[in-house]
Each structure stands twice: as structure tokens, then as C-alpha cells.
Amino acid sequence: MSYSHTATRCCFLLGLAVALTSISPACRADDTSPTPRAPAAKISFTKATQAPPSAVTMDRRGNLYIADPENGQVILMYPDGSQVLFAMGLRTPTGLAVDARGRLYVAEGSHGTIQCICPNGTKTLVAEGLSRPTGIAVDRDGNLTVACPGNGSIARIKGVGAVVEDAL
Incomplete structure (x- = not known):
């Protein structure tokens, strides 16, 4: 092609x-x-x-989220090229995914956790004890699928969307 x-x-x-x-x-x-x-x-x-970005994901509006593992942050780049600091204070963000409601899920590889960051900036811990989580995907029901190369597995975490709703 x-x-x-x-x-x-x-x-x-x-x-x-x-x-x-x-x-x-x-x-x-x-x-x-x-x-x-x-x-x-x-x-x-x-x-x-x-250090180069470790992960990217895009939301429905075409906004690009870029993980900066060296500085423990996520940069949000708008379609026009402008950018803002979306989240900071993360521990080696290595995977990103956005759900239909605009919530960003961040795999923190060095800490074995998954954080959910709502559009209003609220952070919620939704999973821990993972073995170096990297790639992450969220389905329409709020379930996460996470690549865990530390032990060569794929983790399926059900009901994450409900956990986030209860925490807000």
C-alpha cells in the first residue's frame, strides 16, 4: 500500500x-x-x-494523552497542537487508556498500580499488586485489560467503572 x-x-x-x-x-x-x-x-x-514518552492514547474528541515516565506526568495535546499538563505525581506512567466518559486510566509500571483520573482531576486507585503493568485497554463496560510483562500475564480487571463512580 x-x-x-x-x-x-x-x-x-x-x-x-x-x-x-x-x-x-x-x-x-x-x-x-x-x-x-x-x-x-x-x-x-x-x-x-x-526520556521518550512511554504511552499514548486518544479520546473521542481527538485529544492525545502522552505519558512522560521520567517526570511522572501525563500531557494532554489538543488537535490544534496546544498542550497542557493533565496529571502529575504519577509513578512511571507506562500505559494509558481513556473510557467513553473521558476518564483516563494510567498504568504505573514501577508501582504495579492502575490509577483513574477523571476529567475534573480526581484520582482513584482502581488496581494494585500488578507485575509491571504497561499496555492497558478499557472496554465499554468499564473493564480493564492490562499487559503485565513482569510475570508474562494479561490481567482482566472487572467493574472498574463502578469503583470509580463509588469513589467520587
């Missing part, structure tokens, strides 16, 4: 120059696939003076 670049933007993120390039698959005259192909994006980091 060939690709055509459609747009490139530059901004600064975590003290690094970042180039965000939207990439769309090139169309062929004989392409009869029934579903349109979504554009992809490529983010390039240059002049790496800090």
Missing part, C-alpha cells in the same frame, strides 16, 4: 520539537473496499533531551 502525506504541523512537547504528520492511504482506481480508510498520523520526536 502506498501513502500520501496530507499535512504536517510542528509544536513543542515535553521540551522536544515534535512534527505531527497526517498520512492518508493513496487511493487506487481499482480499490473497491466497502469501508473508507481512516488517515493515520505519524509523530516524530527530535532533539531528545528527555
Whole structure:
């Protein structure tokens, strides 16, 4: 498959120059696939003076959440390229996922925990005792699936959404 670049933007993120390039698959005259192909994006980091991001996720609005493990924080980048500090005081964020209600789940790899951060900034511990959690996904029912490379397992944590609701 060939690709055509459609747009490139530059901004600064975590003290690094970042180039965000939207990439769309090139169309062929004989392409009869029934579903349109979504554009992809490529983010390039240059002049790496800090540790690279360890995880990213995107919400329904196209906001990009970027884990900064060295500084224990999550940066929120809006579609226009502007950014804000979304969460800090985390212990090595290594995995991120956003649910349908805009709650961010953060795997803290060095501490074996999962935190939930609500849009209003409230943090709730939703799981602990995991073996170096990294990749994380949340389903529509609020259940988490977490990769735990420390012991070579996949953890399934049910009912996380209810735990967060009770804590608020």
C-alpha cells in the first residue's frame, strides 16, 4: 500500500520539537473496499533531551494523552497542537487508556498500580499488586485489560467503572 502525506504541523512537547504528520492511504482506481480508510498520523520526536514518552492514547474528541515516565506526568495535546499538563505525581506512567466518559486510566509500571483520573482531576486507585503493568485497554463496560510483562500475564480487571463512580 502506498501513502500520501496530507499535512504536517510542528509544536513543542515535553521540551522536544515534535512534527505531527497526517498520512492518508493513496487511493487506487481499482480499490473497491466497502469501508473508507481512516488517515493515520505519524509523530516524530527530535532533539531528545528527555526520556521518550512511554504511552499514548486518544479520546473521542481527538485529544492525545502522552505519558512522560521520567517526570511522572501525563500531557494532554489538543488537535490544534496546544498542550497542557493533565496529571502529575504519577509513578512511571507506562500505559494509558481513556473510557467513553473521558476518564483516563494510567498504568504505573514501577508501582504495579492502575490509577483513574477523571476529567475534573480526581484520582482513584482502581488496581494494585500488578507485575509491571504497561499496555492497558478499557472496554465499554468499564473493564480493564492490562499487559503485565513482569510475570508474562494479561490481567482482566472487572467493574472498574463502578469503583470509580463509588469513589467520587
